[in-house]
Amino acid sequence: MTVRVQGATKSFGRTTALDSVDLDAGHGVTGLLGPNGAGKTTLLRIIATVLAPDRGTVTLLGCDPSRPDDRTRIRERLGYLPQDAGFHRGFTVFEFVDYVAILKQLTDRRARHDEVRRVIELTGLASVSAKRIRALSGGMRRRVGLAQALLGDPDLLVLDEPTVGLDPEQRLRFREMISQAGEGRTVVLSSHQTEDIAALCTRIALFHQGRVRFTGTPAELTAQAAGRVWAGSERSAAALAAWRTGDGTFRNVGDPPAGAELIPPTLEDAYLLLMGEPGLEVTHS
Amino acid sequence: MTAWHLDPEAIRRYARGAAPPDLAASAEAHLMTCPACRDAIAPHVDSRRVEAIWHEVVDRVDAPRPSWPERVLARLGAGEATARLVAATPTLRGPWLLGIAAVLALAAWAGQVDERLLRMFLVAAPLGPLAGVAVAFAGGLDLTREIGIATPYPGLRLLLIRTAAVLAATVPIVAAAGLALPGSRWLAAAWLLPTAGLTCAALALTARVTPVVAVGVVATAWVLVTTPAAIAGHPDLAFGAGAQICWLAVAIGGGAWLAVTRHTVTIKLGRGA
Numbered sequence: 001m002t003v004r005v006q007g008a009t010k011s012f013g014r015t016t017a018l019d020s021v022d023l024d025a026g027h028g029v030t031g032l033l034g035p036n037g038a039g040k041t042t043l044l045r046i047i048a049t050v051l052a053p054d055r056g057t058v059t060l061l062g063c064d065p066s067r068p069d070d071r072t073r074i075r076e077r078l079g080y081l082p083q084d085a086g087f088h089r090g091f092t093v094f095e096f097v098d099y100v101a102i103l104k105q106l107t108d109r110r111a112r113h114d115e116v117r118r119v120i121e122l123t124g125l126a127s128v129s130a131k132r133i134r135a136l137s138g139g140m141r142r143r144v145g146l147a148q149a150l151l152g153d154p155d156l157l158v159l160d161e162p163t164v165g166l167d168p169e170q171r172l173r174f175r176e177m178i179s180q181a182g183e184g185r186t187v188v189l190s191s192h193q194t195e196d197i198a199a200l201c202t203r204i205a206l207f208h209q210g211r212v213r214f215t216g217t218p219a220e221l222t223a224q225a226a227g228r229v230w231a232g233s234e235r236s237a238a239a240l241a242a243w244r245t246g247d248g249t250f251r252n253v254g255d256p257p258a259g260a261e262l263i264p265p266t267l268e269d270a271y272l273l274l275m276g277e278p279g280l281e282v283t284h285s
Numbered sequence: 286m287t288a289w290h291l292d293p294e295a296i297r298r299y300a301r302g303a304a305p306p307d308l309a310a311s312a313e314a315h316l317m318t319c320p321a322c323r324d325a326i327a328p329h330v331d332s333r334r335v336e337a338i339w340h341e342v343v344d345r346v347d348a349p350r351p352s353w354p355e356r357v358l359a360r361l362g363a364g365e366a367t368a369r370l371v372a373a374t375p376t377l378r379g380p381w382l383l384g385i386a387a388v389l390a391l392a393a394w395a396g397q398v399d400e401r402l403l404r405m406f407l408v409a410a411p412l413g414p415l416a417g418v419a420v421a422f423a424g425g426l427d428l429t430r431e432i433g434i435a436t437p438y439p440g441l442r443l444l445l446i447r448t449a450a451v452l453a454a455t456v457p458i459v460a461a462a463g464l465a466l467p468g469s470r471w472l473a474a475a476w477l478l479p480t481a482g483l484t485c486a487a488l489a490l491t492a493r494v495t496p497v498v499a500v501g502v503v504a505t506a507w508v509l510v511t512t513p514a515a516i517a518g519h520p521d522l523a524f525g526a527g528a529q530i531c532w533l534a535v536a537i538g539g540g541a542w543l544a545v546t547r548h549t550v551t552i553k554l555g556r557g558a
Contacts, residue, residue: 085429086430088372091372092349098348099373100433100436102438107366110340110341113347117347
């Protein structure tokens, strides 16, 4: 297992951001799903060795990040895209990625430049390589963030909300890039977009108020809503969520209205159910 | 079509890169127009050498020209990687340096008006470079801090590179403001050793706390200790000959401690990491 987190707890002042969280992640894309403030970013920062948990154990790539030597070894094989990735806006795309490559200890200039060009091509930034970052759109900047994370072909890729702020076409491009990146390595990403998680992830951990409420595959998560999603001509007052769909019928998640018909659930239905029913906590192996 | 061709010996020497400049130049001009000689030279060419040369040409053409501060630093012998790291230091942006210059110019002007304020300039002078060191690592200003922490680059090396860059940029500003003061030139330079001592003390503290907190601790201690002495008219307590020797000892002690513990201590560039 590339990532093993056991009983991780982290507080900021009186706020408990993570409360005894367990997570295992191996090859493929593991998604942390949950609303804002659920603890996803805190856990990703711990996996990226930026934060240390107050309690609990973390093993990354077989190393213990609380030991300085191990931490350096992990960082040599890690790529990280933070949620609010900042950029030196006066740098060009090439200069910025080259700057991070220097921090990643790619010391030989020519080999480093080759690697910078490789990730710039991979993320479709070749045409803007010489442009200053301040002149780029938000979507392009997000690609610059992904490019720097891919430097050195890391074994563990940690991506915090990689698709946030992107338009639908950019999101599709990003999904494609992340899906390719997940072949042969471990990717742990966070999102509050159920469509991204459903499209990309082989495993899901559902977060709510600093705790993991579900772990399993997307199909297993979707199955949580089996028998709980109804289509009918009216909105159910007892449903957890109900909305009018494109064909004029109401989709009711939870308790059905009279005369409603049971329909197959989606991952989003299951997400709404698990978020809306506080007592429920499910873990699949 | 040309009537003469390169002889086999000239072809071998040119292919090995061993031809004298005049032969190399005429061989090159000839090869441009003679397919027969190009065919003749092909088996003698070391493809790895050609590839390496081509790679270097592509890299030179393709990689963007470094910015002027990076070029200046590279000329001073900093190395292109170090120059890039220095260029990314937030404190070295124009507005910060202008801010420090403006504050110190004001202090220098005030020092000419009132002698007590002149002594306060000495209290304020080390705070400019110290603030620069703190800003170089402040979470809100070091935009790539989070990305940087997750890389294997040694924290101590980054700390020293940025601190040296900040001192190199801010000390001349403070010195210029000091020279504008009335009185002895010695007084205008009396802040130098305290600045060195305070900076080394702050760097030594980064094994325990972040650079921002470390600078905050030493700067607060400095202001609390020196301000009463300056106001009471006893600046010698903090800036006299005896005090200067103490500051030199602090600077050497802090530097030595950093050197001795450089392999065993983890510099805290960020909270919890």
